Amino acid sequence: MAQPWLAKTKILHRLGFGLGMGITVMMLTLTWLGLTPLVRLENTFLDFRFKLRGDRPVGQEVILVLIDEKSLKELGRWPWSRDKQGHLVKGIAADGAKVIGLDIIYAEPEVTESLRELREILSTASATGVAPPALRETLHKKLVVADTDHQFTNSLHIAKNVVLALPLLVPATHSTQLDLIPTTTAPEYIKRSEFMLVRQASSGEALEPHQATAALPPLKPFAEQAISLGHVYSLPDPDGVMRYEYLALRYHDAYYPSFGLEVARIYLGIPRDRMALILGQGVHLDEMLIPTDQKARMLINYVGREHSFPYVSATDVIHKRVSQGIFKDKAVLVGTTALGTYDQRTTPFSANFPGVEKNATVVENILHQQFLEKSVWSGPLEVSMILLFGLTLTYSLEKLRALPGTFMAASVFLGYAAVAQYLFVKQAIWIPVFNPLLTIAVTFITLTVLSFMTKERQAKEIRTMFSSYVSPRIVEELIKFPAKATLGGQRKELTMLFTDLINFTTFSEKHSAEDVVTQLNEYLGGMTEVVFRWNGTLDKFVGDEMVVFWGAPLDQPDHAELAIKCALHMRKRLGELQEKWKTEGRFQLDNGIGINTGTALVGNIGAEGKK
Structure with missing residues (x-):
């Protein structure tokens, strides 16, 4: 069975690194070969620098x-x-x-x-x-x-x-x-x-x-x-x-x-x-x-x-x-x-x-000694810039999100172009531009497309997997850091909250199944809203029982405090429901809540693609 995208995070990181390195090596090889199309494009960039500089003063001799x-x-x-x-x-x-x-x-x-x-x-x-x-x-x-x-x-x-x-x-x-x-x-x-x-x-x-x-x-x-x-x-x-x-x-x-x-x-x-x-x-x-x-x-x-x-x-x-x-x-x-x-x-x-x-x-x-010079070190400089830009972007883009990554790549691209133009205009030095800028562009586009494709798929899997039992905020955090949502388990300190209804069996025996389901869903819906309000992870429903925990999948240092606040809010919300049920002449449900903090094995444990 094929692994889900969440399970391929490390593989995808290696793939991105490999692609970045491959692009760098390819550009170094093309530079060494001195292919005519690349030489022509470099010359075209030189012409563009002349036009960007514009006319300069001419001597009167x-x-x-x-x-x-x-x-x-x-x-x-x-x-x-x-x-x-x-x-x-x-x-x-x-x-x-x-x-x-x-x-x-x-x-x-x-x-x-x-x-x-x-x-x-x-x-x-x-x-x-x-x-x-x-x-x-x-x-x-x-x-x-x-x-x-x-x-x-x-x-x-x-x-x-x-x-x-x-x-x-x-x-x-x-x-x-x-x-x-x-x-x-x-x-x-x-x-x-x-x-x-x-x-x-x-x-x-x-x-x-x-x-x-x-x-x-x-x-x-x-x-x-x-x-x-x-x-x-x-x-x-x-x-x-x-x-x-x-x-x-x-x-x-x-x-x-x-x-x-x-x-x-x-x-x-x-x-x-x-x-x-x-x-x-x-x-x-x-x-x-x-x-x-x-x-x-x-x-x-x-x-x-x-x-x-x-x-x-x-x-x-x-x-x-x-x-x-x-x-x-x-x-x-x-x-x-x-x-x-x-x-x-x-x-x-x-x-x-x-x-x-x-x-x-x-x-x-x-x-006027207006000599435009392409120094003997332009070749080593070109190789150095290709290596620097290729390796730096490969390492950085894997760690940055789309907007910061785009800003970084654009800054490097425009910065090098600006330095080249400054040297051309002020120092009359021609340094290679096209191959280093092509390295930046190809590396950025390739890794950005790879990141977009994989992160979209990972985001879809995370939403499918977690949206039913964690708050939307936690889902978005997991999308930002998909490695925290991978299949498996790890030992962590958690705070667990258990709650179930008192005398639910007696209530079920005295009411029709339709009434029981309607009132139970109303109760569980209200409690779930409170759980998500306090960023809890809804583990399961067992009949009228709910199991909730804090501290996973995201780290929450104040997990015990969040659990207590959630319990108090649950009691308040239940009071509001009881007032509503009383005016409607319905049975007054009540619950009990237990909280415990300790070490547990936690994770998205189960069959691949199933929660």
């Missing part, structure tokens, strides 16, 4: 020059001729910019139709020798004017502070086809932009940064006139959100800094030989350490949505419609934002974030 819709409307479709772009660079440099970053690719020469024709004419004239020297000189001057690449090179030479973009290709995992033709060796002219100092972190746990297999470097004349080159490789997380900046990429046997890093280094005036890549730790800019993960990635601490940085339209710069000195001592980044002309990024704040503004954010992070 960085300003953007944007090739926007207004610029295209006034100056024509993109790409513009390079003489026009050179004019833009000279205008920014002339206003005193400290460094100019061109987030534009210059991998191919620009050959216009007029330039091609002039070259052919000059080549023919030189080959035949029929053209006079004056004509050849005139053709050569026109050729120089028509050569927009030459004019752009001259603009870079005049500015002397331009950083150009260096596109490096990192193939996708398992990719066998490259969109670019692999280079056998890195061009010599880009090697002056590589890290001069590279070493391994002392921990020895570093991984190699991503390996580039091909490059689309700027044209050699451009690269030679630029102050530096910076790679513009970016890779979003699997959910498409751009959260990291790759501060270093390996290409052949060298490591190349990112575009944003180079712009920041030059702005700060730090020589290249004072910049060091520490694999597994970060990038040193003189005394500053930019923390990175083991893949040389820096977490980007976004300012807010797009257009968070001050900006001007490129056409206004070319047409000299900007205030004089607007670029003085600034880091100026030039890029495209017109629809269909730029690399669109998804960030925690926006799904339409221009790549040039992402680079500006990296520069701002470095200049």
